[in-house]
Amino acid sequence: MKEKVILAYSGGLDTTTIIPWLKENYDYEVIAVCIDVGQGQEIDGLEERAISSGASKLYIDDVREEFVQNYVYPTMKAGAVYENKYLLGTSIARPLIAQRLVHYALLEGAVAICHGATGKGNDQVRFELTMTALAPHLKIIAPWRIWDIKSREDAITYCLKHDIKLNMKKDTSYSRDRNLWHVSHEGLELEDPSIEPDLSKILQMSNTIENAPNEAEYVELEFEKGIPIKLNGKELNGNDMITALNEIGGKHAIGVIDLVENRIVGMKSRGVYETPGGTILYRAHEELEHLCLDKQTYSYKQTLSIKYAELVYSGEWFTPLREALEAFVETTQESISGVVKLKLFKGNIISAGATSPNSLYNEEIASFTTGDLYDHKDAEGFIRLFGLPLRVRALMKMQKNQP
Incomplete structure (x- = not known):
């Protein structure tokens, strides 16, 4: 009986090529x-493609x-944004995909897992860190790091040599990754950061700002x-x-970013x-x-969010530090309940009111009208104590400057 390998399969040219290559080598x-993350x-048509390419079977796992x-909402609750722009759309899907690949490897008694990530990309790190954390005994095969295929044309030639029919032509499209949370676009003219992207031919989820409606739309989230x-x-599950929000936000050109980022492997990409x-x-x-967290907690959470984003981006989901940060985040979220209203207009999100039973905003204190909870005279003593270090330093400098 042959040993088994689990292949992370998308149905594209790369993973189609990998099937006969694995059998041959x-x-x-x-x-x-195939892990369905949206x-x-x-x-x-994925099953027919996989079987005709030489796979013995195909699992499609809707997760x-x-x-x-378990991945998107925890990252959102952490406020994790990589390099101040990227909402980690590809990054947060990779640990789950790798975790499910491990599941099927154990289910089938496979000796190895194979992925089609390139040797220049982030995904090889994300996949393999998760596999190492969950099943260190499994062999990992990354064809792009070891085979002789160097281009899309080479891959097509290899498939035709092994009698695998393709309807794929010379690559004239962007490299894309799509899931429920986002779509990413790389390659072609985007590799030159001096060129403004033609969003009208790139975007798949969203309108351009020019084509967005000329009237604003309100959304209310609880x-x-x-x-x-x-x-x-209306009560909705996560999916x-x-x-629904992708449809509404896409209509109004919300959430389109152009980013030159630092990859895990040391290079920049756009x-x-x-x-x-x-x-x-x-x-x-x-x-x-902003309504419900006190000053110190909110401030510290901002610092934590940066680290959380770096861990997610680098594929360090199944790590003690990420789990510890998660515990902190969960504590902060106990009070984050309420309703938020937003106005969407041509790429902009404008606050239109928020309420919460746990709001720390007190109108009686914040109002310019003096109330029972705050006496303006109290500020004088506070400022004197708060500014004491400045006063001491100024007196020292005055004494040093005396003749």
Whole structure:
């Protein structure tokens, strides 16, 4: 009986090429696995493609709701944004995909897992760190680091040599990654950061600002302990919530960014990212935190958010530090419940009011009208004590400057 290998399968040229290559170079039984995190129509016809390419079977694993609840929402609650722009759309999907690949490897008694990530990219790190954390005994095969195929044309030639019919032509498209949370675009003219991208031919989820409606639209989101539970009064699960917000946000050109980022492997790369629904959720969640978190907790959480984002980006999801940061975040979210109203207009998100039963905002204190809870005279003593270090330093400098 042949040993088995689990292949992370997307149905594209790379993973189609990998199937005969694995059989030729390792004599493995190839079991293809596609983890559905919201790729949409990309999954159509996948089983026929995998079997005809030489795989013995294909698993399609729908994990969209788990993706949202256990990966997307925790990252959002942490306020994690990589390099001040990127909402980690590809990054947060990789640990779940790798975790499910490990599941099928153990289920099938496979000796190895194979992925099609390149030797220049982030995904090889994300996949392999997760696999190492969960199943260190499994062999990992990364063809792009070891095979002789150097280009798309080489891959097509290899497939044709092994009698695998393709309807793929010379590559004239962007390199894209799509899931429920976002779409990323890389390659072609985007590799030159001096060139303005033609968003009208790039974007798939979103309108350009020019094509967005000329009238604003309001959305109302209700949160419970940091989790969005209702959109415009309607209760939705995670999958449906993000799908609906993507449609609304995409219509109004929300959440399109152009970023030159620092990859894990040390180089910079440029990409255009669409995260319409996610951008709305992040903003609404932040509005509630402004209402409900005290000054010190909010300040410290901002620092933590940067580290959390770096861990997610680098594929360090299943690590003690990420889990410890998660525990802190969960504590802060106990009070993050309430309703946020936002106005969307041509790429902009404008706050339109927020309420929470846990709000720390007190109108009687904040009002310019003097109330019982605050006496203006109290400020004088506070300022004197708060400024004491400045006073001492100024007196010292005056004494040193005396003749």
